[in-house]
Amino acid sequence: MAKTSNRQILLAARPNGMAKLSDFELVEKRIPSPKDGEVLFRNTLVSVDPYQRNLMGNGSSELPPIDVGTPMSGPTVAIVEESRNPAFAVGDHVQTWSGWQEHAVSDGSDLRKLDPNVAPISTALSVLGHTGLTAWVGMTKFMNPKPGGTLVVTAAAGAVGSLAAQIGKQRGLRVVGIAGGPDKAAYLKVELGLDATVDYKADDFEEQLSRALPNGIDAFYDNVGDYMFEAVMNAFNERAQIVIGGTIAGYSDTTMPKRSDHLPRLLNLFLYRFLQVQGFSVTNHLDCYPDFLAEVAPWVADGKVKYSEEFVDGFEKIPSTFFRLFDGSHRGKLIVRLGDAHDQ
Numbered sequence: 001m002a003k004t005s006n007r008q009i010l011l012a013a014r015p016n017g018m019a020k021l022s023d024f025e026l027v028e029k030r031i032p033s034p035k036d037g038e039v040l041f042r043n044t045l046v047s048v049d050p051y052q053r054n055l056m057g058n059g060s061s062e063l064p065p066i067d068v069g070t071p072m073s074g075p076t077v078a079i080v081e082e083s084r085n086p087a088f089a090v091g092d093h094v095q096t097w098s099g100w101q102e103h104a105v106s107d108g109s110d111l112r113k114l115d116p117n118v119a120p121i122s123t124a125l126s127v128l129g130h131t132g133l134t135a136w137v138g139m140t141k142f143m144n145p146k147p148g149g150t151l152v153v154t155a156a157a158g159a160v161g162s163l164a165a166q167i168g169k170q171r172g173l174r175v176v177g178i179a180g181g182p183d184k185a186a187y188l189k190v191e192l193g194l195d196a197t198v199d200y201k202a203d204d205f206e207e208q209l210s211r212a213l214p215n216g217i218d219a220f221y222d223n224v225g226d227y228m229f230e231a232v233m234n235a236f237n238e239r240a241q242i243v244i245g246g247t248i249a250g251y252s253d254t255t256m257p258k259r260s261d262h263l264p265r266l267l268n269l270f271l272y273r274f275l276q277v278q279g280f281s282v283t284n285h286l287d288c289y290p291d292f293l294a295e296v297a298p299w300v301a302d303g304k305v306k307y308s309e310e311f312v313d314g315f316e317k318i319p320s321t322f323f324r325l326f327d328g329s330h331r332g333k334l335i336v337r338l339g340d341a342h343d344q
Contacts, residue, residue, distance in 0.1 A: 006031045008071045009100040009318055014057040018252045018326065023056065024072075024319045031103045038105045039088045041078035046100060046315075046336040047125040048322040049074060053251045060253045063281075073099040075130050077114065077121050088113075095124040100318050102338060112289070119300060126159055126333035127300055127307035128293060134245055134282040135163035136292045138221055139171070141285070142278040143241035147172030149218030152235075154228050156194070157184040159307075159333035160245055163296075164221045165194055166305045173219065176212045178228065180328045187331065192306060200228065209235075216240075226250045230262050236273055244279040248326070308332025 005028040012025035034040045052074055057065030066073060076099065080092040085108045088094070093114040098104035114121050119128055126132065145151060151168040155161040156177030165188070168175040176196045177188040185197040196212040199205065209231065216237040222229055225247025236242070250257070269275055299305040308331050312321045318336050325334065 004031055005029070006101060006103040007315055008102075009315075010071055011056055011066055011068050013068065014065070015053075015252065016058060017254075019053060019056060019323065021319055026316060032105045034082055034084050034105045036084050038107050039080050039085050039111070040082040040103065040105050041080050041094060041096065041098075041111075042103050042339065043076040043078045043096070043098060043101065044337070044339050045077035045122055045125055046318055046338060047075040047130070048318065048325060048334050048336065049131070050246060050248045050251060050325050052322065053326075058254060060247065060250045071099045071101045073097065075125055077124050078104075093121050095129065102315060119297065122309055122311075122335055123300065123307070125335055126309050127163055127305065128297055130282055131159040131333055132163050132296060132307075133285070133289060133292050135160045135167060135221075136296060137280065137282055137285045137288055138243040138245045139164050139167045141288075142243045142280060143219050143221075143276075145171075145173060145219040145241055148174065150174045150176060150213065150215060151219040151221065152176045152178065152213070152217050152232060153221045153223075154178045154232075155223035155246075155248065156188055156197075157308075157331050158223060161221070161223050162188075162192060162307065162332065163305065164245070166192060166299075167296075168219070168221075169193060170299070170304070178209075178224075178232075184331060187308075200231075206231070219243075221245060222247075224249045226257065227259070230259075233262070233266060233269060236269055236275055238273045240273065240275050242275060242277045244277065251326075309335055311335050311337050313337045 008027050010025045013023050015023050054061030054063045055066045076096050078094050078096050080088050095112040097110050114124050151173040153161045153165040156165050157179040165175050165177050174195045177194045178198045180201045185199045188194045188197045198208045198212050213235045217235045218237050220242045222244050223246040226249035310330055315338050321336050324330050
């Protein structure tokens, strides 16, 4: 008998601080039917991402939160199961933005066809997907440091940070990666070939940072914000280029942290070192996908860029997997697998 129920994970309540399991609700709805011009697809891979905490509300983000009672939105990889759109055939692999649910319909305008023969389809959620695009946009659209300069990347073992660091290497920069724990630091040094690494969890973090930056910082790709930005800001050189890709350390904050006030020092750095600071949202740059893929996909195919993916099996595991984004217990891109293994 054909499956008729569509499991969804809804936002049940806005978090008070860090998100918890009771902020989500697993429900079952009927599988929708496609209308003329639409396709029905079944999600096989679901992305969990730090920015989804912003979408839950009651945090530091100024993004409009999703409504309570609606499925968490986000990227997925899916298989077309029924098509009333001539641009898509049953069995096509597509990247969607349908979020935490098993099935959905689309008119095709938000779908990106995938070719499993070009790259593993999971890469559409990692190095060749929105996380990779985030790194590429920040590194190519908002900074242009001279070769030989020093680039520092925070959360450098993560899905975004690891590609940003490797793009820096491809651009001829001296790259310093900051990550948490000796295993991640070793991964950055040995496997990704970064010039220096810093373990922010180590007792001698400040000493490690000082040793890694004998000539200061010319470019900075920050995914953490908060205390991490404070730790590095005195090392900014004149005209340093700073891109804020994320501020994960403060996503659950609703008030200012109770620490020393660094604003006067930061304003002086802006004034006397002529800093260039840029934030961005990758959703405003989805039109860059063709240019991004044209440059990065050959690097991936040739092994010039490495990536790490970690899979968790089971639709019901999505919330607990999401929590791992904030405890440092993963490396690279976290992806939840749904359905049978042959679908992947």
